[in-house]
Amino acid sequence: MDVHISLPFWMAKAGGELEKLCLAAVAWWVQVAEWAAWPMRQLDTDTCDELVLDLVAWQRDIRRFAGEPLSLYRKRVKYAYANARDAGSVAGFKRIFMRLGIGYVELEERMPGIDWDIVDIRLTDSQLAKNQALLSVLIQHYGRTCRRYRWKIITPLPIGVRAVEFGNDYTMERADVPPCSVRVCVCEFGNDSVTMNAREV
Numbered sequence: 001m002d003v004h005i006s007l008p009f010w011m012a013k014a015g016g017e018l019e020k021l022c023l024a025a026v027a028w029w030v031q032v033a034e035w036a037a038w039p040m041r042q043l044d045t046d047t048c049d050e051l052v053l054d055l056v057a058w059q060r061d062i063r064r065f066a067g068e069p070l071s072l073y074r075k076r077v078k079y080a081y082a083n084a085r086d087a088g089s090v091a092g093f094k095r096i097f098m099r100l101g102i103g104y105v106e107l108e109e110r111m112p113g114i115d116w117d118i119v120d121i122r123l124t125d126s127q128l129a130k131n132q133a134l135l136s137v138l139i140q141h142y143g144r145t146c147r148r149y150r151w152k153i154i155t156p157l158p159i160g161v162r163a164v165e166f167g168n169d170y171t172m173e174r175a176d177v178p179p180c181s182v183r184v185c186v187c188e189f190g191n192d193s194v195t196m197n198a199r200e201v
Contacts, residue, residue, distance in 0.1 A: 045078040053077060065137050072134065075100055087142035096142060102131050106154065115148075122152045 042048040045056060053074065057064065060080035064073050076083075079099045086092025090107045097105045106122040121135075128135070128151055139149050 045074050065133055067133065072100070083142060088144055093142070096138060100134065100138070102127055102134070109147075117146055118148050118150060119144075120150050120152050122154045124156065125153050128153065 042052045045053060048056070050070070054064075057073070057077045057080075060077060061084075062073075062077050062080050079096075083096045083099065086095050090109065093107055094105060097103065102123070104123075105127070107119060108122070109119045110116055111118070111120065135151075143149060
């Protein structure tokens with residue numbers, strides 16, 4: 001906060017006692033303004049003191065689990081009301097996971113051939129490995145009663161699709177041949193062969 005006190009020209013003697021008193025008053029009122037603004041700064045869960053954050057978390061029914069980073073704890077406290085509102089629905093559960101930085105997940109329930117109370121949560125192997133404790137806390141806190149949750153791993157595979165135009169032209173041409181007559185003649189022919197040997201006497 002910027003506090004400025006200006007003395008009248010006849011009192012503003014450089015280095016005088018009144019100037020020292022003026023600077024002390026400015027420092028005092030800056031400190032008072034800091035004290036007055038401190039409670040308002042504590043309402044923001046992203047910047048408040050950690051002790052105040054614990055009180056706000058208690059009010060919103062959030063408990064810090066072992067090894068939870070402070071930034072994640074602040075997010076869970078910040079979004080506690082929104083997460084409580086979204087709990088219980090498939091779309092809401094997906095929003096909870098997105099808000100807390102887990103990322104995209106798929107939820108499937110009431111699958112044919114499987115007990116009706118089983119809910120499959122599909123996520124990547126890295127999501128499960130990085131957020132195992134958080135996922136357990138979220139299921140315990142926001143999961144529906146009388147439901148069993150199973151983790152299923154999604155393995156993304158890159159697929160390339162190329163659009164190419166190809167074609168085949170087929171032409172059939174037909175030539176009409178006028179009728180022709182073929183005459184068959186039956187004849188007999190033969191070939192006689194005679195071999196003669198001549199000798200000299």
